[in-house]
Amino acid sequence: MVSDPAIGIHDLSFSTTEFVLPHATLADHNGTEIGKYHVGLGQQSMSVPAADEDIVTMGATAAEPIITRHGSDRVRTVVFATESSIDQAKSAGVYVHSLLGLPSATRVVELKQACYGATAALQFAVGLVRRDPVQQVLVIASDISKYDLDSPGEATQGAAAVAMLVGSNPALVRIEEPSGLFTADVMDFWRPNYRDAALVDGQESVDAYLRAVLGTWKDYAEQDGRPLDEFTAFCYHQPYAKMAYKAHRHLLHHCERHSGEAAVARAVGRTTAYNTAIGNSYTASVYLALAALLDEADDLTGRPIGFMSYGSGSVAEFFGGTLAPGYREHLRTTAHRGAVDRRRPVDYATYRELHERSFPADGGDHPTPSQTTGSFRLAGLRGHQRVYERRAADSARSSAEAGFRRLRPDGHRPATAHS
Ligand code: HMG
Numbered sequence: 001m002v003s004d005p006a007i008g009i010h011d012l013s014f015s016t017t018e019f020v021l022p023h024a025t026l027a028d029h030n031g032t033e034i035g036k037y038h039v040g041l042g043q044q045s046m047s048v049p050a051a052d053e054d055i056v057t058m059g060a061t062a063a064e065p066i067i068t069r070h071g072s073d074r075v076r077t078v079v080f081a082t083e084s085s086i087d088q089a090k091s092a093g094v095y096v097h098s099l100l101g102l103p104s105a106t107r108v109v110e111l112k113q114a115c116y117g118a119t120a121a122l123q124f125a126v127g128l129v130r131r132d133p134v135q136q137v138l139v140i141a142s143d144i145s146k147y148d149l150d151s152p153g154e155a156t157q158g159a160a161a162v163a164m165l166v167g168s169n170p171a172l173v174r175i176e177e178p179s180g181l182f183t184a185d186v187m188d189f190w191r192p193n194y195r196d197a198a199l200v201d202g203q204e205s206v207d208a209y210l211r212a213v214l215g216t217w218k219d220y221a222e223q224d225g226r227p228l229d230e231f232t233a234f235c236y237h238q239p240y241a242k243m244a245y246k247a248h249r250h251l252l253h254h255c256e257r258h259s260g261e262a263a264v265a266r267a268v269g270r271t272t273a274y275n276t277a278i279g280n281s282y283t284a285s286v287y288l289a290l291a292a293l294l295d296e297a298d299d300l301t302g303r304p305i306g307f308m309s310y311g312s313g314s315v316a317e318f319f320g321g322t323l324a325p326g327y328r329e330h331l332r333t334t335a336h337r338g339a340v341d342r343r344r345p346v347d348y349a350t351y352r353e354l355h356e357r358s359f360p361a362d363g364g365d366h367p368t369p370s371q372t373t374g375s376f377r378l379a380g381l382r383g384h385q386r387v388y389e390r391r392a393a394d395s396a397r398s399s400a401e402a403g404f405r406r407l408r409p410d411g412h413r414p415a416t417a418h419s
Contacts, residue, residue, distance in 0.1 A: 008170035015061035016160040019048040020343035042241030046279035047159045050371035057376040058161035059142040060099040074136040078108045081117035084144045116311025118283040125166035133168035143282035158279020162287040171330045173321040180220025180318035189312035212316035220318045232303040235289035237310040241272040270296040295333040
């Protein structure tokens, strides 16, 4: 099932936002019983982007350690997967290419199909590497999940970027053939071009996801994939952590296997650590599940892992991967946990102001307050053009702290969005 040479994920790194909103803060605001968030959805907190943060800054932050470790000599393609696109024409990947100083001899493109985009990018990358095993492809999945304030979807927001280096003889995960595929035209979740926040039919989206799980599995079995029992763990797309449990229970039930709590937890329990703290990161989510599994589990060398990628609308894919010998030496566990732990909690009013923030569309000069502490920031919008900055790490924290204070001048109520 593994091709020769093996092709797959050689390195994986993720980033998330500067700020975090604990679900307890949201529950205090809207009067929801906290058990619904913590137990019913399986979510503890959600990542909240700062004013000077977006899919490009997160994507560059995720990819930078990969380029630092491996260089860019073999990277001839960058595929940026997102459904939070910032431009109808220019790929967000071109900004990342520039921020990271990648060679001009690179093809860069953006891909979209809701939360499924990164899996399409990964599979296309595998195809490119098969054509020329010397080349590597940098896949970046970066998204900001946004629903209307006070809507049922609000508690399932989040944001993160995962960068993966795809190449031959991968150090982490060997991607297998076949894949199980499934497409169905359904209006479960969508975002028209004129809207910032997604529209969703919540119950229909859950049902459509579950139909897709069985659809991909059926095709996977028909393509002579592995029997279910061979898989050690399953990385599902996680719009909220409990969805992985729901999905796997559904699959076990369909396959007439024991679907009790312990069996489901064994298969998906180690994949939720990052998603439960970050929230829905759309197309990055299934690869955050992989990151959690790699960082949380004991040695899984040689063990098959199942991946179920679902994107509303809808497209889904089930495929397998095995963990390469020695993979644990290449993990970024400390950096990953640090990215989650370093986020600064915001109060409800600040979250609300950040949520409602948008640039005026008048072509003027609109600098963003300096709130982030990372290497990359969105400095503003000038003449309809997004302006990004790369800055020294030392100066970042002090300017961000000043910007954060400006955002909350009296310590409670935020200033207007464009102060
Ligand atoms: P809702 O109406 O807020 O919540 O919608 P609910 O009433 O369905 O409750 C949720 C769960 O909490 C239920 O458990 C309750 O019983 C439980 P379940 O029946 O599901 O097992 N609950 C409690 N548990 C313990 N203590 C309590 C308590 N109270 C209730 N006190 C919904 C939930 C997910 C629909 C909503 O948040 C939503 O619309 N979210 C956005 C859409 C979404 O995430 N859909 C998931 C599948 S689609 C997908 O994954 C694709 C997506 O990522 C987009 C893309 O592809 O780009 C979204």
